[in-house]
Amino acid sequence: MRKHAVFLTVLFAYVVTIVSVSAVFWEFYRLNKHRYIENIFSKHETITQLYREHQQKKTSNILLEANLAVYKFIIEKEKNYQQVILKKAKVLKQKDFQRVDESIILDKKGLYTQKVVRDFRISMLEWRKKIYFYIKSPIGSVLIEDEALKPYSYFSLAYTYSTIMLIISISFLLILQRLRPLIRLRRKIARFGDGDLKISFKTSGSDEIALVSNELENAREKINTILESRTLFLRNIMHELKTPIAKGTIATQMLKTTKQRDRFCSIFGRLESLVAEFALIEEVTSISNKDDFKEYRLVDIVDEAIDMAMLDKSGITIDIDASAKLVVNYRLYTTAIKNMIDNGIKYSPDAHVKIMSIDDELCFESKGECLSEPLHYYIEPFTKDNPSKNSFGLGLYLVDSILKAHDKVLAHEYVNGQNRFIFA
Template identity: 65%
Template sequence: MKRNAVLITILFALSVSLISVSAIFWEFYKLNKQQYIDHIFTKYSVIAQIYREHMQRSSSEIMLEANLAVYDLFIIKDKKEKKDILEKSKLLKKEGFKSFGTSLMLNKNGLFTKNTVTNLEASMLKHQKQIYFYIESPDSEVLIKDERLHPYSYLNILYFYSMVFIIISLSFVLVMQKLRPLIRLRKKIALYGNGDMEISFKTKNIDEIGSVANELENTREKINTILESRTLFLRNLMHELKTPIAKGTIVTQMLSEQKQRDRFTSIFKRLETLVEEFALIEEVTSLGDTTEFKEYRLVDIIDGAIDMAMVDREKVGVMISTDVKVDVNYRLYTTAIKNMIDNAMKYSDDAYIKILINEKGELCFESRGECLKHPLQYYIEPFTKENPSKNSFGLGLYLVDSILKAHGEILAHEYENGVNRFIFA
């Protein structure tokens, strides 16, 4: 998920935008529709007034129809049609009101005025894209069709909503289109990190991503030049050093005094060891091809490391099952284990090392001795050693750390009950 955080953020922003716009338009649609219904419903007051006068004056139905026709209102007389409309129509709004009437009455005391109050209900109905007004009273009812009015239409709002929806969607497509070069650039960077030094970042785009890609291309060219110069320098240096070391070793054997012969032999052996360690460092730091990684039994690698260290096998306790396998570069991983054995032989109290797998499945090297005086980071720096008198250049743990990093592992250290425990984690 973290690798696609930008894409997920954009998708989230798009979703939130579309949902927000949809919610706003939906609320606007409901409000606009209600306002439209409320506005046209006011027409019922005109109908109610005409109908009230008709009831008060007891005028003919022809007169009522004539008064309604002025406002393009027509009474539905057909009983079947009227029933069908009342049953299938949708109620838009309904409201009750009172009709007040006054009439002269005669009794034994003479003429008097009688006031009457009639409860009426006005309903606005929609049926087959037409608007109807239905007026009910306790004694009568009438269904009136309005020729002018039509039900509320959502097409305008739908049109604007569709336009906004399309614009937001197109914006997302354009953003994704702009991000495609960034995705390709990330893949190229990954290939470059995996050792493809000839991959090109160059692009013709002139936007911000194109500028970054072109700057990366310039940086790649500079890094490749530096790496080539470094590799050439180290190889030439090691080649040029081996010749005088070999000559010096031969000349040393011609010395007559044994003491001087042993001293110079020790010097040239140390120089030869240093050149070999430099060669290993150059190989580890330039390792980018994992095709040389193969599956081996861990006990076979440890056996090879013991042979390289040239130590007594009784001084190395191997407590590892033959079923344990690792996917590594055999030569480099063997060298790392060999250096751990050498380290234990030099600095442990009893020159004994125990190699085992801990409960986490990590390779451990245990030896008795004093706790490290400095943090582990101090010892994995090149040319750093605990005791300057020891026959070492201080590259052992540095090499181990570099080899482990090339294999996706790290070197860790623990001290418990007088035991130093180095871990390939």
């Protein structure tokens, strides 16, 4: 997920914006519709008043219709259609209340006022884009259509909502479009990190991403120039050193004194070994791809490393699964194992090293004192714990470089008087 953090952040912001705007519009729609219904429901007071007077005064239906027509109210007379409306219409609002009717009664007891309490229910209905008021009382009912009113329309609100959603969506797509060069740039950087030094970051444009790409292209060209100069320098210096070393070795044989001859042979031999190690370092650092990496059995690599070290196998114990395989550069990985065997035997008091595999990790175990410095001190070039030993201090540095080229690391631990170096 970290590879797509920017995209996920933009997507999260887009979703949150959509949800938030939708929630605001939904709440606004509910409140607006409720307010609209409350406003038009207030007309029921006028209708109720007219209907009440009609019942109290027992006026004709024609007069009731005339009074209602003043306010653009029409009585629905057809019974069948009225039943359909009452059954299928949507109830927008309903209210129950009581009405007190007073009448003057004259009988044997005299003249007095009689009060009658009647229950009323008024409902506001919506049916086929028309508004109806239905009044029901114990002595009758009436269904009245309001010609002046129309149901609540959310078209304008939906249009506004759709416009805002479209603007947000287009903005999101534009942001993604602007991020595409960044995604391509990330892929190119990954390829460059994997060793493709010829990939180009150059791009047209003047935005921030284009400026970064072009600066990376300038940096790539400078890095390639430095690497080419470094490689050319190393190869030239090694080539130039081999000739005088070879001549010096031959001239040494002409010396008459055995002591001087042996001393010069030792000097030229060390110089030749140093040039060979420089060649290996140059080869490791110049690896640009893994085309030379193939699958080999680990036991075969270890056997080849022992042969390269020209050591007696009696000083080496091997405890490795015969079926274990690795995808490696055979020559370099063999050299790394050979250097670890040399170190184990050279610095161990019993001149013995044990090679074993533990949980897919290759371990080199030998007796000796614990390292006096942290491991990173010894993997620096030309670092030696014991200057009297016959080495240049490039062994662990070369091992570490080879392991890094194989996406591995060199680790160390000290257990029960044993130094254990691990290819992890």
